[in-house]
Amino acid sequence: MSLVDLIRQVSILIGLPAALVACVAAAVIVIARDWRLVLLAYALLSVMLALLLSQVIPTEWASLQVIVGGLIAVMLFLSARQLRWASRGGSGRGMQLLLRPGHEARWPQVASLSSFRLLAVALTAVAYLALRDDVRLPVVQPLLRDTIFWLGLVGLLGLALHEEPLHAGLALLTFLGGFQLLLFSLTQQRMLVGITGGGQLLLGLAISYLVLSRGLAETQPASGPGVSRWQA
Amino acid sequence: MIAGPTLLLSLLLLAAGALYFLRRVEALAALLAAGLTALLALGLWRLPLALPVRLAGRSVWLGQPLTWADLSLQITPAAQALLVFLLGAGAVTFILAWRTYQGRTFYPLGLALLALWATVALLQPLTWAPFAVVLTALLAVFLIQAGQPGDTRGAWRQLLFPTLAVPLFLVAAWYIDQAPLNPDDQTPYRIAGWLLIAGFILLLQPAPLHVAIPAVAGKAPLVVAAFLWIGGQSTVLFLLQRFLVTYPWLASAVDSARWLLWAGIFTASMGGVLAATQERLGRFAGYAALYDYGILMVAMGLRGTAGLPTAIWLLLTRTLALLTLATGAATVRHHMESDRLDEIAGAVSRLPWAVTALIMGGFALAGMPLTAQFASRWALLQLVAENDTRWALLLVLGAAGVLVGTVRAGRACFGKLSGSPVEREPGGLAFLAILLVAASVLLGLFPQLLTGPVAAVILPLSTLGP
Numbered sequence: 199m200s201l202v203d204l205i206r207q208v209s210i211l212i213g214l215p216a217a218l219v220a221c222v223a224a225a226v227i228v229i230a231r232d233w234r235l236v237l238l239a240y241a242l243l244s245v246m247l248a249l250l251l252s253q254v255i256p257t258e259w260a261s262l263q264v265i266v267g268g269l270i271a272v273m274l275f276l277s278a279r280q281l282r283w284a285s286r287g288g289s290g291r292g293m294q295l296l297l298r299p300g301h302e303a304r305w306p307q308v309a310s311l312s313s314f315r316l317l318a319v320a321l322t323a324v325a326y327l328a329l330r331d332d333v334r335l336p337v338v339q340p341l342l343r344d345t346i347f348w349l350g351l352v353g354l355l356g357l358a359l360h361e362e363p364l365h366a367g368l369a370l371l372t373f374l375g376g377f378q379l380l381l382f383s384l385t386q387q388r389m390l391v392g393i394t395g396g397g398q399l400l401l402g403l404a405i406s407y408l409v410l411s412r413g414l415a416e417t418q419p420a421s422g423p424g425v426s427r428w429q430a
Numbered sequence: 431m432i433a434g435p436t437l438l439l440s441l442l443l444l445a446a447g448a449l450y451f452l453r454r455v456e457a458l459a460a461l462l463a464a465g466l467t468a469l470l471a472l473g474l475w476r477l478p479l480a481l482p483v484r485l486a487g488r489s490v491w492l493g494q495p496l497t498w499a500d501l502s503l504q505i506t507p508a509a510q511a512l513l514v515f516l517l518g519a520g521a522v523t524f525i526l527a528w529r530t531y532q533g534r535t536f537y538p539l540g541l542a543l544l545a546l547w548a549t550v551a552l553l554q555p556l557t558w559a560p561f562a563v564v565l566t567a568l569l570a571v572f573l574i575q576a577g578q579p580g581d582t583r584g585a586w587r588q589l590l591f592p593t594l595a596v597p598l599f600l601v602a603a604w605y606i607d608q609a610p611l612n613p614d615d616q617t618p619y620r621i622a623g624w625l626l627i628a629g630f631i632l633l634l635q636p637a638p639l640h641v642a643i644p645a646v647a648g649k650a651p652l653v654v655a656a657f658l659w660i661g662g663q664s665t666v667l668f669l670l671q672r673f674l675v676t677y678p679w680l681a682s683a684v685d686s687a688r689w690l691l692w693a694g695i696f697t698a699s700m701g702g703v704l705a706a707t708q709e710r711l712g713r714f715a716g717y718a719a720l721y722d723y724g725i726l727m728v729a730m731g732l733r734g735t736a737g738l739p740t741a742i743w744l745l746l747t748r749t750l751a752l753l754t755l756a757t758g759a760a761t762v763r764h765h766m767e768s769d770r771l772d773e774i775a776g777a778v779s780r781l782p783w784a785v786t787a788l789i790m791g792g793f794a795l796a797g798m799p800l801t802a803q804f805a806s807r808w809a810l811l812q813l814v815a816e817n818d819t820r821w822a823l824l825l826v827l828g829a830a831g832v833l834v835g836t837v838r839a840g841r842a843c844f845g846k847l848s849g850s851p852v853e854r855e856p857g858g859l860a861f862l863a864i865l866l867v868a869a870s871v872l873l874g875l876f877p878q879l880l881t882g883p884v885a886a887v888i889l890p891l892s893t894l895g896p
Contacts, residue, residue: 357590363582370593377597384604389499393561401564401593404571408586414579 202257209249209257217345220246224349224372228356229315231308233278233364240368241271247375250345255382259391263378266395270371270402274364277406281305281413305413306362315359322355338383349376363412367405374398431482434492435503435552438470438513439545446541453534460528463537464521467544471517474510503552507890512551512668516661519749520544523657526753529859530760532651533576540657543569547665556676557603559669560596563633566665567592570658574650584645588658591632591639598629606677623683626673633666636693636727637700640720644704647716652763656756659719660749667730667741691731695821698724702828705835711759711769711788714839718755718795718832722748722803725810725825732813740810742884747794747802747873754866755791758784761859762843765852771839776847781855783863785843790867792836794874796829802870805877 209216219242226239244267251260326348335343349372356369378394445466449459477483479493495504505513520540527536546569549562567589574585605622609615635642646655674681681687701720708714726748729741761784762777763769778785790801797807807829815822855863873879 361583361586363586366586366590370590373594374597381597381600381604384601385607387500389501390600397561397564397596400568401589404568404585404589407571407575408582411575411579411585412582415581 205249205257206252209252212249213253213341216246216249217341220250220345220375221348221352224352224375225319227365227368227372228352228359229312229319231306231312233274233306236365236368237271237275237278240274240371241267243372243375244268244271247378250342250379251382253339254342254379255386255391259388262391262395263375266398266402269399270405273402273406274367274409277409277413278305278364280410305416306364306409307416308360308362308365310359318355318359319352322351326351335380336384338380342379342383346376346379349373349379363405363408367401367408370405371398371401374401431489431491431494433494433496433503434479434490434505435496435548437490437492438474438505438548439503441466441470442541442545442548446538446545449541450535450538453537456528456534456537459534459537460524463541464524466541467517467524468521471514471521474505474517475514479505479507479510500555501558502554503549504554505552508668508672508887509551511887511890512664513548515664515745515749516544516547516551519657519660519753522753523653523660526757526862527651527653527657529856529862530651530653530757531764532653532760533573535577536573536651536654539569539573540654543573543658543661547661550665550669555603556669556672557599557606559672560592560599560629560633563662563666563669564589564592564596566662570662573654573658574646576651576654581645581649584642584647584649587642587645591635591642595629595632598625598632602626602629619679620683623680626677626680627684627686627689630666630670630673631689631693634663634670634693634727636724637697637720640697640700640723643720643723644713644716647719648710648712652712652715652756652760653753655716656719656752659723660752663723663726664745667726667745670730687731689731690727691817691821694724694727694729694731695824696724697721697727698828699824700724702831704831706831706838708835709771711763711771711774711839714792714835715755715759718792718835719752721828721832722751722795724828725797725807728814728821728825729810732810732817736809736813739884739888740806740813742887743806743880744803744810746880746883747806750802750866750870750873751791751794753791754787754863754870755795757859757863757866758786758788758791759839761855761863762788765855767850771842773849774842775845776852777843779847780852781843783860783867784855785840787863787867788843789836789840790870792832792839794870796832796836798833800871800874802873802877804874 223239223243223246227236227243230236230239245264247267248260248263251263330344330347333343333347335346338346353369353373353376356372357366360366360369381390445462449463452459452462474492477492482489482491492505495502524537524540543566546562546566550559553559553562571585571589574588575582602622602625605618605625609618609622631639643659646658674686698721701717701724705714705717705721708717726741726744729737729744732740761781762774765781766774766777768774794801794803797803811822811825814825
């Protein structure tokens with residue numbers, strides 16, 4: 199038995215636990231404020247998505263999801279670390295001049311309380327339980343259908359609750375993860391796997407850039423060097 | 431033999447790469463970018479699509495498709511018209527950006543954006559084209575932020591909706607593929623129709639999904655923002671037209687003309703009302719552009735024999751109006767170091783032509799007489815009134831809102847200068863502002879000057895194939 203066959207069989211065996219972990223990870227992305235926890239949840243979600251995807255597309259293709267998810271998590275981690283180093287004055291490139299002490303503790307600034315987001319996710323879960331039997335997706339296995347529906351709901355909820363680029367970006371990627379499960383259940387095209395993976399990577403790059411832009415602005419004076427007042 | 435798409439895209443992308451390294455020599459970068467896009471526009475306009483021609487000793491066939499696996503790119507007559515328009519608008523914008531301090535990365539990234547818009551216009555199968563729209567939105571993130579930390583709402587919002595639209599198009603593609611397997615069952619077409627319409631609502635972003643437009647106007651350099659609106663909105667509307675012609679069942683599966691009309695009227699009304707109440711130049715420009723965008727959607731929604739020519743006419747005149755307003759507002763914002771209406775008093779004494787461009791651009795977007803938009807707006811209002819006079823009244827009320835906003839912005843520029851000394855507008859910038867205002871007045875007096883270009887585009891657009 200090859201490694202690929204082994205992974206495929208394991209993925210079928212652990213289908214339900216993988217779906218549960220993916221759903222919990224998606225909820226954590228929306229609820230948690232701490233960037234480390236959120237990134238860990240996203241990395242976990244990517245691995246679980248790859249396991250679930252390997253049930254509908256070849257394992258080699260599904261493993262691309264782990265690579266893409268891992269690279270996005272690394273990019274976002276580096277963006278967050280850059281903000282953190284800057285706040286500690288560790289960058290040594292003058293960045294510390296831009297940031298005030300204690301910045302790390304306040305970043306990322308989110309628009310709602312964690313308890314409110316927890317309540318929102320709980321209400322979404324109620325809506326999910328009430329509606330899941332009415333959701334009909336063609337050609338999709340019931341387990342994947344439930345996962346797709348949950349990831350879609352929680353992703354959209356995250357987009358509604360967050361405007362801070364790290365959380366909102368990961369909520370968008372969560373939504374797209376659910377969509378990938380649906381798309382590859384419907385059609386199995388190698389080019390589509392490559393293009394969606396490449397697109398997610400570019401999206402991750404743009405999100406990382408926005409994380410830095412917003413993170414620096416949260417502590418930078420409105421009229422810093424080279425910044426006009428209308429840009430602040 | 432070199433295929434047209436290969437030549438076009440490779441030239442744009444190679445130039446974008448080269449200009450990235452030359453961006454610090456801004457005058458050179460601007461002139462090279464404008465020169466290349468003007469040359470490409472001229473070449474596409476003059477050279478035949480159906481026959482190979484020799485260019486610099488090489489055989490080039492503009493109409494030859496470029497294929498890769500299931501994907502293909504081909505310059506059709508309708509796409510040719512759009513490309514000439516986009517490249518021409520790009521050439522003008524590069525020159526304006528050079529004189530209005532829009533940031534150095536605009537030249538390479540602007541060329542890359544043009545390449546991606548061209549990809550949207552040429553790509554087959556159609557359901558893959560929204561991928562290229564998302565790529566343009568990703569690239570626009572870097573243009574909107576322009577290397578500055580700050581509010582990321584504009585960049586994020588303009589990225590969000592196209593990204594959410596892509597899944598809808600891909601699932602619709604699956605339903606379209608399934609439909610021929612059971613010809614008696616119309617359900618796949620119906621579902622695909624709804625998915626495509628939902629996808630287009632996310633791509634078009636009418637009110638209340640318009641949130642990206644004012645946010646981009648508030649953050650991005652304004653000429654860059656105008657370029658993004660001109661290119662992005664015209665490309666998406668062109669894509670919609672391609673879908674409607676390629677999939678005739680789409681018009682019957684859902685009443686696309688009606689929802690486009692309603693969306694346009696709502697967008698224009700909301701844009702007009704909010705333009706009247708803004709306290710910042712950037713956001714005023716954003717809402718005035720939103721009103722104008724709603725008008726364009728209404729023209730597309732009317733379709734028929736008169737709707738499409740009016741839409742093309744509006745597309746040309748709005749480009750001039752948006753660039754005029756953006757040039758004026760960007761100059762005032764840069765020199766006065768603020769775009770709050772209560773902080774730009776006295777601008778007219780130091781920046782007379784920039785303020786003139788700002789006011790004339792606003793008047794043009796409101797569709798006032800003696801501006802480029804007057805005749806095209808008048809024609810549209812007559813068409814709308816034939817359907818329902820209440821809709822025409824709503825559009826006129828929106829125009830009144832833009833007019834009030836323009837008067838408020840213009841009035842704010844008068845009065846006494848306060849605070850730090852303000853640098854006088856450079857001669858080159860004044861010259862460009864005069865040119866834009868003069869062109870606007872000329873087209874207002876002689877709208878028939880655009881009859882030829884509009885007539886040339888109508889037939890290919892109404893019959894464009896897959």
